[in-house]
Amino acid sequence: MRILLLGAGGREHALAWKLTQSPSCSQLFIAPGNAGTALCGTNISISLNDFEKIKAACISENINMVIVGPEDPLVNGIVNYLQQEPALEELHIIGPSREAAMLEGSKAFAKVFMQKNNIPTAAYKEFTIDNYADGVRYLQQHSLPVVLKADGLASGKGVVICQNHLEAVAEFELMIQRAKFGEAGKRVVVEAFLDGIELSVFVLTDGNGYVILPEAKDYKKVGEGDTGLNTGGMGAVSPVSFADKSFMQKVEQQIIKPTIQGLKDDNLKYHGFVFIGLMKVGDDPFVIEYNCRMGDPETEVVMPRLKNDLALLMKATAEGKLHTVQIETDKRFACTIMAVSGGYPNEHATGFEITGLEDLYDDHSLVFYAAVKKENDQLYTNGGRIFCITSFGETVAEASGRSKEKLAGVHFNGMYYRGDIGFEFT
Ligand code: AMP
Numbered sequence: 001m002r003i004l005l006l007g008a009g010g011r012e013h014a015l016a017w018k019l020t021q022s023p024s025c026s027q028l029f030i031a032p033g034n035a036g037t038a039l040c041g042t043n044i045s046i047s048l049n050d051f052e053k054i055k056a057a058c059i060s061e062n063i064n065m066v067i068v069g070p071e072d073p074l075v076n077g078i079v080n081y082l083q084q085e086p087a088l089e090e091l092h093i094i095g096p097s098r099e100a101a102m103l104e105g106s107k108a109f110a111k112v113f114m115q116k117n118n119i120p121t122a123a124y125k126e127f128t129i130d131n132y133a134d135g136v137r138y139l140q141q142h143s144l145p146v147v148l149k150a151d152g153l154a155s156g157k158g159v160v161i162c163q164n165h166l167e168a169v170a171e172f173e174l175m176i177q178r179a180k181f182g183e184a185g186k187r188v189v190v191e192a193f194l195d196g197i198e199l200s201v202f203v204l205t206d207g208n209g210y211v212i213l214p215e216a217k218d219y220k221k222v223g224e225g226d227t228g229l230n231t232g233g234m235g236a237v238s239p240v241s242f243a244d245k246s247f248m249q250k251v252e253q254q255i256i257k258p259t260i261q262g263l264k265d266d267n268l269k270y271h272g273f274v275f276i277g278l279m280k281v282g283d284d285p286f287v288i289e290y291n292c293r294m295g296d297p298e299t300e301v302v303m304p305r306l307k308n309d310l311a312l313l314m315k316a317t318a319e320g321k322l323h324t325v326q327i328e329t330d331k332r333f334a335c336t337i338m339a340v341s342g343g344y345p346n347e348h349a350t351g352f353e354i355t356g357l358e359d360l361y362d363d364h365s366l367v368f369y370a371a372v373k374k375e376n377d378q379l380y381t382n383g384g385r386i387f388c389i390t391s392f393g394e395t396v397a398e399a400s401g402r403s404k405e406k407l408a409g410v411h412f413n414g415m416y417y418r419g420d421i422g423f424e425f426t
Pocket residue numbers: 122147156157158159161191192193194195198220277288289
């Protein structure tokens with residue numbers, strides 16, 4: 001199989017690394033990729049939203065399968081676009097249709113979907129400029145904290161948790177009247193705060209059946225002890241000990257099965273990853289959000305733990321044959337720690353040379369590049385989240401200890417990482 005993987009982050013490096021282990025993947029292209037994916041295949045310099053060029057590359061490179069990493073092209077309809085092309089009739093595409101990607105593209109759509117399918121989630125109401133005054137009244141009598149969510153994609157920044165009514169109404173005004181999160185954020189979902197522990201569950205569906213991939217927990221706050229601003233993710237662990245058998249049975253019965261059935265009932269075409277962000281409240285799971293792709297940095301612990309051949313798994317997904325697949329996982333703990341630019345997620349400088357990053361792979365550890373670029377054989381920082389080191393261990397502490405040992409040998413100006421990833425489990 002000749003595979004084209006779309007994306008440029010740590011997630012795509014992890015997927016590319018995993019695909020290189022598949023004998024059935026004869027050639028791997030990544031668009032646009034990064035310096036890490038270049039170690040696994042051939043990067044093609046195409047912007048993710050340039051569908052025409054992506055289509056042309058599929059044709060000229062005789063691509064058999066496209067795997068879409070990030071949400072943007074999915075929500076913008078890349079799957080529908082490529083499927084309409086007569087020259088690409090045989091192409092397998094991993095990702096939901098534009099209509100199904102609305103599960104991530106619109107929080108209001110996801111809420112209606114969950115309600116309709118009796119999937120446990122926080123109570124909510126949605127508001128726009130048309131019922132703005134009702135929204136203000138609703139907020140003023142809402143229990144605290146209260147959660148405000150911009151409807152559309154907002155690069156993970158569209159959720160605001162407010163501790164008092166004044167702040168909530170001010171945020172509400174900013175979102176609806178002043179488009180704080182752009183046009184798509186002028187529709188706001190107001191929902192009840194769920195007090196519990198978060199968990200990321202990953203399901204692969206072929207539109208009919210499904211398999212459950214290893215679960216993970218990610219660490220979104222920039223500071224140790226889960227403090228400070230939200231980020232794209234500072235690290236992750238897998239497996240998650242509180243996601244035991246009886247809890248995961250509830251997740252499957254109450255959430256996964258009705259989600260897959262709901263997609264079918266509404267004729268929402270979906271061959272790909274469903275990422276379910278959950279809150280465990282007491283002993284019960286509630287959905288916080290759906291994403292129509294794998295998580296980042298969760299992929300950097302999920303892929304290393306997955307024993308199945310990824311290219312064959314993707315093929316089974318595209319061909320509707322997931323019922324023939326048994327997921328096999330490495331029982332060890334995996335912990336990934338993300339090294340980020342100083343100042344991230346606020347403004348930060350980039351373009352610094354990175355030293356010590358090569359040759360860190362061994363029996364226990366892997367390196368995945370995110371915002372790393374290579375020029376004249378030197379590696380440079382090129383964004384906020386730069387790279388992560390994933391290590392295995394018999395315990396979370398052993399795994400994170402190994403990643404930290406490796407991190408100690410890497411340097412770039414302003415480099416920062418959280419030393420406490422997985423702290424609840426150590
Ligand atoms: P999202 O962008 O939907 O992933 O939300 C960002 C973060 O906000 C989540 O990872 C949670 O930590 C938090 N969050 C979202 N919705 C809720 C909720 N209803 N109750 C508590 N925390 C929430």
